[in-house]
Amino acid sequence: MMDIAEDSPAVLSALDRPNSYIGRSVPRPNLQRLTQGRGQYVSDVALPRMAHTAFVRSPHAHARIVKIETTRAKQALGVIAVVTGAELAQVMTPWVGVLTHLKGLKSAPQHPIAVERACWQGEAVCAVVARTRAQAEDACELVEVTYEELPAVVDPETALDANTPVIQASLGDNLCFERKLDVGTVDNAFAESDVVIETTFRFGRHTGVTNEPRSIVADWSQGEQRLTVYQGTQAPHMMQDLFAKHLNLRHDQVRVVTKDVGGSFGIKVHTYADEMATVALSKLLKRPVKFVADRLESFVTDIHARDHRIKAKIGVKNDGTITAFEVDDLTGIGPYSVYPRTSGIEANQVVNLVGGPYTCPNYRAQARVVFTNKNVMCQYRAVGHPIAVAVTEGLVELAAAKIGMDPLELRRRNLFADDAYPAQSASGLKFELLSHHAALAHLDSMMNYASLRAEQARLREKGIYRGIGFASFIEVTNPSAAFYGVGGARITSQDGATVKLDAQGAISVHTGVTEQGQGAEAVIAQVTASAFGVPIEKVRVVTGDTDNTPYGGGTWASRAAGIGGEAAWQAGKALRENVVALAAAMLQAKPGDLDIYNGIVVDRATGAERLPLEELARVAYFRPDTLPAGIQAELVATRHYVPRGWPFAFTNGIQASYLEVDIDTGFVKLLKHWCVEDCGTIVNPQLVDEQIRGGIVQGIGAALYEQCVYDERGQMLNASMMDYLVPMAAEMPDIECGHVVSPTADSELGAKGAGEAGTAGAPACVMNAINDALRPLDAAPLVDMPFAPGKILAALGKV
């Protein structure tokens, strides 16, 4: 079933019970704490005897570490220890970022602190631990490192050339991973096309710029032989496993606590050498050690992403039929594949996703992932999607312009039909149920497309150049074990929830998914309150603590609502059954005749109130002697969920951008942005829309502003917020959201993910809108992100 949903009012569904919160914009439970400055971010954590670490970082992109002289640093005020990579290697084992299902993917062992060689500018080569961060930084200046600079590999285009130095000699070459795909009859299809368009897209290497930098406090208790790590992470259980593995501890010796996280976006789901070093230093020094990256080190150590060059080709017929897609992706990922998710996933996703919304059966792709001496790249919000969508949709709109067809009409002729499901893309992606045409029609009417085109034409006559650009997209959400588990990574795809009734009739939910601002806690509370039958004020959600939550994957790949939410739904239902069974025994009724509504056990048929939960709990906990013989109250229920029916719950949608290009300055003014997407059941419309809006603005950053600029020696030239531009309030447009609802049948809740759709589509439609604006001026199509004013003026032949 597929329904058009209103843009913000409640979307009620079969999941509605009398006091359902599903489909309602319930405010998140913890917001007032955060507005009052009472958050508990890791950067706020202070423990008794806590020391601070700062790192001496390589100023060279590639260098042999000849000597590290630490005598003066060790004598500096407040210094507790100065520790080199070789010394820390005695405490923690190195890791290798590979996955077996990405066949042939290879990487070299990486240590928490560089041993012998530094492989990118910013890699830590020595740690200083002191009583304060300032003292640690002071002493870092007293560490004398002698380097022998080595040739740096900075250009992915030549990384595989025979005369280019090999970064990791043990690997034999600079190729990390390669994938090829050839489906259908690509050469014939191009030969039979009326128009073939070929161009080369470039994407600026950029990074997450979380407002709170990466932060960690590690506390090894020598007395308990136990490690507690306070970490701003998206995946506490994954980190527990990795800390245990590389310190040779058991899981029960490691607790990871994640309270408030100041933004993550995929940045905080990876293993960072300096964070691993902080944990190892705590073990070595037997005291709490804190590391908070400062902004300058964030730019050269937080994972980068999207540094892709894609030669791309599309064939179309004059009737608009797309005949074939072909892409050749080259990406440079730094000197190591990042652990444990690897740096092959983004290119792999590009290969998977190009052409994804369209029925075109002919598709050839090649992706090569190469090592370079730059900061490492890995998964960042919408992994691969912004690239694949920009390539696909960029080609589609170039083709539409070439054959003189409206870009929406060309899409209508090629998108999978809404009644064609289940379906499969040329690359083999399996779609359960998508709604491309319904989404497109909804967008068309929301933005009043025809009148916008008329306005555009009117203004062109006055020398005002406005553009309209679109991007249809699909998004990977709710990943099953097919994403990481099958490749040998100990990253769980299942998640759990434990629901408990307390002695006053309220409930708590302990969940394996985590909160970094998306609103996972609200979604879990809504789902559990609805499944169990209490007012939402009576639900407290506990997340982010490996000692106190069911084993779970955390929050990434748009999985919290779809997977964590379903586990909570099932757990809430299970507890309701337990409570109803107990109430039936107490009331001498049949369980099937009772239900729970608004915190009260009621007659299912009449709604008559029979027993408040508070009274039931009082009896169960304090007067169990009064219960009938043989009745044992079980007021805790745990359930787990993992998608099994489909490898991923694909979502779909379409975005549009309306903007104005100043052809004298090259500046782009964003006027308006629209997005219609389909994330299945919408648990909280407001939270979904805000995920979309925030994601779109992140994508706009990629399209217009963000790029980590490196020179030919591998030095990042703009590693500060003074020089690296991010979207700020003044330049951003208002964004209108709409929805189509196609629930997944893989779960009862039917929710798919919504966290990355905005970022997936925004760069493509901004690009298309710029090219649409400039088309009457015969500008060369802009395909090299970010579209800074200079590039626009160059395309216009003005510079």
Added chain:
Amino acid sequence: MSDFLLDISLTVNGEQVSERVEARKSLADFLREDLALTGTHTGCEHGVCGTCTVRVNGEIVRACLTLAVQCDGATVETIEGLSDAGEVADLQAAFAQRNALQCGYCTPGMLIAAQDLLARGGIPSRDAIRDHLSGNYCRCTGYQAIVDAVEAIAKQRAEEA
């Protein structure tokens, strides 16, 4: 260097504070480390992101670009003080209602910057709100919800005035 210490006395959130601080210590670090007022966050520590915005003698400043010793004799107000005094309670409620914060890290600075605009009175246009907040970085929301919340309170206060 770190042995250069100075004594300062100031009023923070209405409380008299006398501390000995390093000359180089920023106001942001002083508030967070010496006074445990962790509601003032640091995002870039070079004056771009606005996350550390506080009020000094009634004016909003970047606490990361202000030295603690510059505040000798000053009156400093942080999000903790504004919250306890109820000065921004309506804005805080609107931010929660409109989901104008996600991770919440920028929020204290964003609220103090918004209050600075609204205290001037009148109902600023959406563009004026965007302009005034353009020195406060938010990676989560895309800003629209923040603009909505600030606009709503500007209207509400104008009605109540």
